Amino acid sequence: MDGRTTAVVEASSLGLTFPAGDGDIVALSDVNLTIDKGEFVSFIGPSGCGKTTFLRAIADLEKPTSGTLTVNGQTPENARKDRAYGYVFQAAALYPWRTIEDNVALPLEIMGYGSADRAERVRRTLALVNLSGFEKKYPWQLSGGMQQRASIARALSFDADLLLMDEPFGALDEIVRDHLNSELLKLWARTEKTICFVTHSIPEAVYLSTKIVVMSPRPGRVTDVIVSTLPRERPLDIRETPEFLEIAARVRDGLRAGHSYEEVV
Numbered sequence: 707m708d709g710r711t712t713a714v715v716e717a718s719s720l721g722l723t724f725p726a727g728d729g730d731i732v733a734l735s736d737v738n739l740t741i742d743k744g745e746f747v748s749f750i751g752p753s754g755c756g757k758t759t760f761l762r763a764i765a766d767l768e769k770p771t772s773g774t775l776t777v778n779g780q781t782p783e784n785a786r787k788d789r790a791y792g793y794v795f796q797a798a799a800l801y802p803w804r805t806i807e808d809n810v811a812l813p814l815e816i817m818g819y820g821s822a823d824r825a826e827r828v829r830r831t832l833a834l835v836n837l838s839g840f841e842k843k844y845p846w847q848l849s850g851g852m853q854q855r856a857s858i859a860r861a862l863s864f865d866a867d868l869l870l871m872d873e874p875f876g877a878l879d880e881i882v883r884d885h886l887n888s889e890l891l892k893l894w895a896r897t898e899k900t901i902c903f904v905t906h907s908i909p910e911a912v913y914l915s916t917k918i919v920v921m922s923p924r925p926g927r928v929t930d931v932i933v934s935t936l937p938r939e940r941p942l943d944i945r946e947t948p949e950f951l952e953i954a955a956r957v958r959d960g961l962r963a964g965h966s967y968e969e970v971v
């Protein structure tokens with residue numbers, strides 16, 4: 707961070723095209739977006755609108771083909787080298803032969819943290835996601851929701867300020883998802899991380915976010931950016947309030963406007 711800006715992610719006229727044999731695929735086109743420190747930003751839109759590509763570009767896993775993208779005021783490559791982000795995938799992607807604590811410690815091992823520091827960080831991050839006491843278990847001994855919490859702990863273990871989460875709760879049933887949503891909000895409040903979160907769920911996006919980015923496909927672009935008027939502290943029953951439903955309706959309208967039903971098979 708250069709001290710002049712609080713922008714964690716800044717995209718300006720960002721475009722990203724994948725070359726393909728039968729014509730290029732424009733995954734992102736003219737994306738302009740600022741994500742400030744401490745924001746919780748959700749990306750919502752139909753399949754193929756470029757949500758994952760945008761997250762991967764922030765993480766320096768894809769290279770933009772036009773425009774500019776900065777992360778903490780730096781190029782994505784330098785931000786990656788600075789360990790600016792933790793990444794949480796849809797599947798927990800834990801190694802089955804490693805215990806939960808050894809899974810969480812893995813990035814720390816790769817980054818060369820000493821064993822005492824590793825142990826302390828594993829203890830602290832497992833406590834953050836309410837998994838204290840499960841250190842010695844193997845992933846298959848935990849429920850899907852607990853596995854996903856372990857993968858969040860792994861992403862948090864090296865203290866990155868930015869957390870990139872690609873549909874982390876998409877495969878979980880609704881009750882577990884509700885629970886993890888409210889836990890994630892508490893974790894966000896406690897840690898003051900900046901979170902970029904991909905989802906297909908309107909209620910999830912509205913419940914979690916300070917800002918909702920609505921995207922549409924072909925080419926992938928941002929069609930609406932909704933700044934939430936909900937308070938930061940959100941009990942689950944906030945989802946029944948008129949204010950919540952109003953934001954959800956605006957997201958739904960944005961999704962409808964960008965959706966071509968003819969192309970759905």
Ligand SMILES: Nc1ncnc2c1ncn2[C@@H]1O[C@H](COP(=O)(O)OP(=O)(O)OP(=O)(O)O)[C@@H](O)[C@H]1O
Nearest residue numbers: 724731732733752753754755756757758759760926
């Ligand atoms: N490595 C790649 N090579 C070619 N095309 C790609 C590649 N990665 C993504 N695409 C294409 O880019 C577009 C955007 O993909 P992306 O995965 O970002 O969409 P998404 O909004 O995350 O979709 P979903 O909700 O299904 O995960 C899609 O048309 C996809 O097929």
